[in-house]
Amino acid sequence: MATTRPLTHRAAIGVALAVALSAVLAALTASPAVAAPVFADGFESPAIANDFVEFAAGQQFGPWTVTTGTVGLTRDWQAAEGNQSLDLNGFSPGAVARTLPTKLLTTYRVSYALAGNPDNGPLLAVGRVTANGQTVDSFSFDTTGHTPAAMGYVYRTFYFTNILSAATVLQFASTTVGAFGPVIDDVRVESCLLVICPAGQATAVRVA
Known part of the structure; x- marks a missing residue:
């Protein structure tokens, strides 16, 4: 009958390191699709009956709060997703914000569709996200x-x-003067494990 010789201390350490290395390699090759969704919105709520509905600072629509100026939900042009998009300039530059639950020392990936109001001829629409x-x-x-x-x-x-x-307050704001500015749609937020979103780790902004 064959017998199995117990591992030496050095061999046991080697096995443990091999197992740990295999786990790390498996994590490094994990698909980015496993990033955990935190928030997604295409500005479909509320569904508006008219082509354009304006909201002013202090008002809420769907999951968003208007923080400055005015913004407009619109069906007046092509949406990136669904039927509606958000004009960040209502009749003045505006901003909208949403509070997200966030974990400590965690990186988040945010994506969104960007265009500009085409109704006033050539325009450079500018803004920022905070x-x-x-x-x-x-x-x-x-x-x-x-x-x-x-x-x-x-x-x-x-x-x-x-x-x-x-918690993190995510805000989209227009810095374009006037009544014509940037348009956003299809906002998505995902939490990333360190190995899930490596492309953004070097440029991720640290937020207190």
Whole structure:
């Protein structure tokens, strides 16, 4: 009858290291699709009956609160997702915010579709995104050549690492003067394990 010789202390350490290395390699090859969804919204709520409905500072719609100026839910042009999008300039530059539950020392990936109001000819629509008041993305969109039927949406992605906060206020704001500005749609937030979103780790903004 064969007998199995017990592992020496050095051999046992080697086996443990091999197991740990295998786990790390498996994690490093994990699909980004396993990033955990935190929030997604395409500005479909409330469903509006008219082409454009304006909301002013202090008002709420869907999961968002208008923090400054005015914004408008619109069906007046092509949406990136669904039937509605958000014009960040109602009749003045505006901003909207949403409070997200966030974990300590966790990185988050945010993506959104960006275009510009095409109704006033060529325009450079500009704005920024903040997390707890800290700028995490600055954006611009040139409406030249775009129309309500062909908005030319581009998707932007950025990362931020939450350091100490149990919640993070994510805000999208227009810095474009006047009644024509940036348009956003299809906002998505996902939490990332360290190995799930490696492309953003070097550039993730740390947020207190």
